[in-house]
Amino acid sequence: MEALLHQIFSGLANGCIYGSVALALVMIYQSTHHINFAQGEMATFSTFIAWALIQSGWPYWGAFAATVAISFAAGVAIQRIILRPVEKAPVLTNVIVFIGLLVIFNSLAGWIFEHTIKSFPSPFPQDSALASVYFSAHDLGSAAVMLCVLGTLYAFFRFTKIGLGMRAAALNPESARLVGIRVSWMLALGWGLAAAIGAVAGMMVAPVVYLDPNMMSGILLYGFAAALLGGIDNPWGAVLGGFIVGVLENLLGAYVIGTELKLTVALVLIVGTLTLRPNGLFGKAVVARV
Amino acid sequence: MSELLEVRGLTAGYGATQVLNGIDFELAAGRITAILGANGAGKTTTLRALCQTVATAGSIVFDGQQLVGKATENVVRLGVAHVPDGRGTFGALSVEENLRLGAYVRRDKAGVASDIAHMYARFPRLKERRGQQAGTLSGGEQQMLAISRALMLRPKLLLLDEPSFGLAPLVVAEIFRILRQINEDDGVSILLVEQNARLALDLADRAYLLETGRVALSGPSDAIQRDEAVRRAYLGY
Numbered sequence: 001m002e003a004l005l006h007q008i009f010s011g012l013a014n015g016c017i018y019g020s021v022a023l024a025l026v027m028i029y030q031s032t033h034h035i036n037f038a039q040g041e042m043a044t045f046s047t048f049i050a051w052a053l054i055q056s057g058w059p060y061w062g063a064f065a066a067t068v069a070i071s072f073a074a075g076v077a078i079q080r081i082i083l084r085p086v087e088k089a090p091v092l093t094n095v096i097v098f099i100g101l102l103v104i105f106n107s108l109a110g111w112i113f114e115h116t117i118k119s120f121p122s123p124f125p126q127d128s129a130l131a132s133v134y135f136s137a138h139d140l141g142s143a144a145v146m147l148c149v150l151g152t153l154y155a156f157f158r159f160t161k162i163g164l165g166m167r168a169a170a171l172n173p174e175s176a177r178l179v180g181i182r183v184s185w186m187l188a189l190g191w192g193l194a195a196a197i198g199a200v201a202g203m204m205v206a207p208v209v210y211l212d213p214n215m216m217s218g219i220l221l222y223g224f225a226a227a228l229l230g231g232i233d234n235p236w237g238a239v240l241g242g243f244i245v246g247v248l249e250n251l252l253g254a255y256v257i258g259t260e261l262k263l264t265v266a267l268v269l270i271v272g273t274l275t276l277r278p279n280g281l282f283g284k285a286v287v288a289r290v
Numbered sequence: 291m292s293e294l295l296e297v298r299g300l301t302a303g304y305g306a307t308q309v310l311n312g313i314d315f316e317l318a319a320g321r322i323t324a325i326l327g328a329n330g331a332g333k334t335t336t337l338r339a340l341c342q343t344v345a346t347a348g349s350i351v352f353d354g355q356q357l358v359g360k361a362t363e364n365v366v367r368l369g370v371a372h373v374p375d376g377r378g379t380f381g382a383l384s385v386e387e388n389l390r391l392g393a394y395v396r397r398d399k400a401g402v403a404s405d406i407a408h409m410y411a412r413f414p415r416l417k418e419r420r421g422q423q424a425g426t427l428s429g430g431e432q433q434m435l436a437i438s439r440a441l442m443l444r445p446k447l448l449l450l451d452e453p454s455f456g457l458a459p460l461v462v463a464e465i466f467r468i469l470r471q472i473n474e475d476d477g478v479s480i481l482l483v484e485q486n487a488r489l490a491l492d493l494a495d496r497a498y499l500l501e502t503g504r505v506a507l508s509g510p511s512d513a514i515q516r517d518e519a520v521r522r523a524y525l526g527y
Contacts, residue, residue, distance in 0.1 A: 161394070168380055168391050175378040178341065179443070180366040180395035 019242020021223025040220030043198035075195025231283020381425025392442025
């Protein structure tokens with residue numbers, strides 16, 4: 001029983017990370033209907049920036065805030081400079097651009113920061129009254145950080161004018177232009193937000209899995225599974241999907257298929273969702289008039 | 291009367307297909323102008339050309355500014371509100387969010403709030419349904435929302451694409467009554483595209499009749515209405 005609970009709780013902790021990666025994917029999917037394959041590598045690169053800042057003596061939360069800000073700006077810049085020219089291009093062109101970005105960020109991270117595995121500090125104390133045998137203070141802390149991110153995003157989309165404009169641009173770009181919304185900039189903002197969310201996820205996962213240029217490749221796969229399972233157009237579904245994937249992965253890994261085959265869980269979930277329920281658990285079926 | 295809009299040699303089309311073959315028309319400030327014509331005559335395309343949502347050439351001078359070549363969102367910012375075919379409301383957003391979006395480019399928060407209250411006074415049904423998703427409204431309510439959404443811009447010019455489309459006659463009469471009110475009370479100039487010629491001519495001061503991308507006929511509405519030959523040939527009543 002003890003062991004089972006342990007597996008579930010650590011699954012929930014992982015689920016937080018998968019959920020935030022899924023959320024970043026959903027952010028971009030909602031407005032562009034593309035999956036950003038470079039999301040993971042962008043997050044890794046952001047985490048390296050945080051690492052470099054901390055190495056040069058910045059306090060943790062200062063480095064955290066600076067990294068989020070830099071990632072946001074970089075996300076906006078990537079959309080404006082690299083993706084805007086292919087906005088109207090076919091899906092395949094965009095996919096190639098995403099793969100290009102993936103390779104570029106992966107190689108840049110290796111080139112600038114080297115491929116040696118680095119430890120990344122956790123901002124949360126090793127021992128705390130709240131921690132227990134089931135989960136560490138870092139698990140709790142990163143869950144809290146992710147909930148803050150979610151809450152902030154919700155408030156942003158629900159209560160601010162720009163948030164409303166972004167939703168309108170994602171729902172119906174044509175009509176959004178007719179009320180004067182600069183739709184292309186809304187896409188750029190979406191990229192900025194996704195990059196910032198990815199950076200937070202990267203900084204939260206790095207203390208657990210250690211930092212190297214390929215840190216996020218497996219996690220992106222779980223995040224992708226989470227987003228699909230929850231419904232690729234539903235932010236809440238993405239987060240819930242994250243928890244489900246996290247727990248499933250741990251339980252199946254511990255009791256059924258063994259830890260070596262854990263990543264298969266993500267792939268099976270992806271294939272399973274796409275064949276049995278393509279809109280995910282909480283996604284909307286798209287009905288189009290033809 | 292000064293001209294609010296002057297269109298000269300306007301051509302527009304989709305890809306290789308040209309729909310407007312050089313049309314000229316003007317619109318006096320504070321008036322209601324109608325564009326009539328059969329299906330495929332280019333009525334909707336004319337409105338799209340004014341908003342620059344379709345490839346255009348020629349000249350469109352609105353309030354002293356050339357619109358051809360401008361981005362749609364910048365045309366809107368000059369005070370051109372468009373209620374497109376299909377109404378252009380955001381079905382997944384609430385009624386109130388739709389109204390707030392209509393005022394997206396405005397900076398005067400207090401003015402926006404009072405305008406929303408004003409819309410609710412004009413359309414009490416919208417107030418009842420303020421929190422409801424716009425997609426769940428009836429056709430007439432959606433048209434009222436679309437018009438209110440456009441008015442939230444405080445436009446100088448309101449473009450309407452077939453406001454009568456798919457609505458019951460009673461609802462249509464109500465909407466046309468409100469359009470006249472908007473024109474008279476708020477001084478908004480209106481350019482109306484309609485298939486229902488009789489209705490449009492009753493409302494408009496002036497009308498243009500489009501035929502396969504050209505202006506076939508133009509003049510004051512009452513003159514067109516009186517001319518029996520024109521009515522038979524073009525308007526079918």
